[in-house]
Amino acid sequence: MARASGGRKLLRWFLLxxxxxxxxxxLVVLMFRFVNPPTSAFMVGYQLQGTNKSIAHEWVPMREISHWMPLAVVASEDQRFPHHVGVDFEAVRQALSEYRAGDGLRGASTITQQTAKNLFLWSGRSFIRKAIEAGLALIIDGLWSKQRVLEVYLNIAEFGPGIYGVEAASWTYFGKPARHLTEYQAALLAAVLPNPKVLSVNAPSSYVLERVAWIRGQIAQLGAGYLRDL
Incomplete structure (x- = not known):
């Protein structure tokens, strides 16, 4: 009897x-709806890799970011961004179907999921991390506006080793603030986001340039007003 009582207490404490x-x-996610995150898990992780590692990062509100930049990342990474609930379950279903058919398991992460990962989690491909990422994305989508998701993502995304946020990236690569980015420059920044430690803005490979051309084509198809009603 005492053992059963002890087990119930442990279960109660675990549930609590x-x-x-x-x-x-x-509470933390709700706070970041109104308060700009001063850093992110990825920034902290980068700095912990070595004592001399510094980062370039400067927060800017969405109104000070060229309208081409959110269009470029949505066109590149998550074209159903205005319509899903933080997780694109249709893209997940398609990815799993292709995996069962023998193809490699491709990513189906939304911009909201990438925001959750960069802000709170760690890099890697484990199913545990992906499950936590998806749960956080659903919470973020429920508590933040779509515009806030884009604002946070563009301010914490890594655009190169130690370069976080579109403002720091714009000054580093183009010598100007993010509000003056052209369509081509926004597409070039978006093109390196899948792997910013390997893909380069300064010396774009043929693969990066092909992605830039594809992203610009997708922007043209979506239209300049695609995100206007967010």
């Missing part, structure tokens, strides 16, 4: 701990 963790996550 889980509930507390969920409440804490909700």
């Amino acid at each position: 701990l889980c509930a507390g963790a969920i409440v804490l996550v909700l």
Whole structure:
């Protein structure tokens, strides 16, 4: 009897701990709807890799970012961004179907999921991390506006080793603020996002240039007003 009672107490404490963790996550995500995150998990991780590693990062509000930049990342990475709930379940279904058919498991991460990963999590391809990422993305989509998701993403995304956020990237690569980015420059920045430690803005490979051309074509198809009603 005493053993059963002890087991129930442990279970109760475990459930309370889980509930507390969920409440804490909700409060932190809700806070970042109004307060700009001063850093991100990826920035901290980069700095912890070595004592001399510094980062370039400067937060700018969405109104000070060229309208081409959110269009470029949506065209490149998540064209159903205005319509899904943080996780694109149709893209996930297609990726799993292709995997079962023998193809490689391709990513189906939305911009919201990438925001959750960069802000709170770690890099890697484990199913545990992907599950946490998806849960956080659903919470973020429920508590933030779509425009806020884009604003945070563009301010914490890595555009090169130690270069975080579109403002730092724009000054580093083009010598001007993000509000003056052209369509081509926005597409070039978006083109390196899948692997900014390997793909280069300064010395774009033929693969990067092909992506730039494809992204610009997708922008033209979506139209300049695609994100206007977010």
